[in-house]
Amino acid sequence: MRNSSSAPVRVVIVGAAGRMGQALVRCAGHMTGVQLAAAVDRPDCPAIGRDAGVVAGIGETSIAITADLQGAAAAGDVIIDFTAHTAVPDSSRIAAALKKGLVAGTTGLTGIEKAALVRAAQDIPVVWAPNMSVGMNLLFAMVERAAGVLGLDYDVEIVEVHHKHKKDAPSGSALRLGEKIAKGRGQDFQKVAVYGREGITGERPVGQIGIHAVRAGDVVGDHAVSFAIDGERIELGHRASSRDCFAMGALRAAIWLNGRKPGLYDMQDVLGL
Ligand code: NAD
DSSP states (O other), X not given: OOOOTTSOEEEEEETTTSHHHHHHHHHHTTOTTXXXXXXXXXXXXXXXXXXXXXXXXXXXXXXXXXXXXXXXXXXXXXXXXXXXXXXXXXXXXXXXXXXXXXXXXXXXXXXXHHHHHHHHTTTSEEEEOSOOOHHHHHHHHHHXXXXXXXXXXXXXXXEEEEOTTOXXXXXXXXXXXXXXXXXXXXXXXXXXXXXXOOSSOOSOOTTOEEEEEEEOTTOXXXXXXXXXXXXXXXXXEEEEOSTHHHHHHHHXXXXXXXXXXXXXXXXXXXXXX
């Protein structure tokens, strides 16, 4: 499965005509260590047959978007799936059958769909993470460490801002930040999380983790975490200004995972955190 160390990892992008797929095609075009091998989308996608690079706005790549995942996957080392949750079982099954690595960034998986990834991970290496940004994953590790050092006396508030089209709130990443902070302080996140506040709320109890979602304009994704105590405030945060940060993280995961032993990994593993 592993290429010689100097050869670029050949990636097969599934969902190539989508917002993330296009970002992946663009980033694969200039990132060292990876090479676009194939591009796949749904049979009814209007971009089928078109050049993946043209669709992504970087010009000709000589790789046409196909609906044949099985055939396309044979041309690559690692499959990268940013599609819809319903597509993940097929990608998992085909990757496992062909012994290709799988990087799955698709979110909103049902239990059955997640089980397909777990099953594939018995035969192939799989990286699955709902946020593949390198910076955001570093922030997850940083807030856990900060929370452990600062302890329960510091009031923690998480504020996330996303574009007005986002359908869920709070973001999965805000929840993950909360879970990491709770872990760092030895708490059960579900018991201490408070989502927004309104009315006569009373004084803030010690140990609470406040989470607030703002929806406005075209913001790709901002997350800010404050640790506050009388006399000082520590603020850690992350701002995504384009989808490229997720694409670059996914490509980095593809390079890391190629040739690794079977198992289910996340971005914390990829980054050695
Ligand atoms: P999108 O709707 O713009 O693109 C999805 C693409 O997948 C479309 O082109 C669609 O035709 C294609 N597709 C759907 N079903 C398919 C199938 N069965 N086979 C092949 N192609 C199929 O969506 P998007 O904004 O690119 O996001 C895609 C997924 O990635 C979502 O689940 C989103 O939440 C997730 N996402 C994850 C991260 C991360 O860091 N993990 C970041 C951004 C988005």
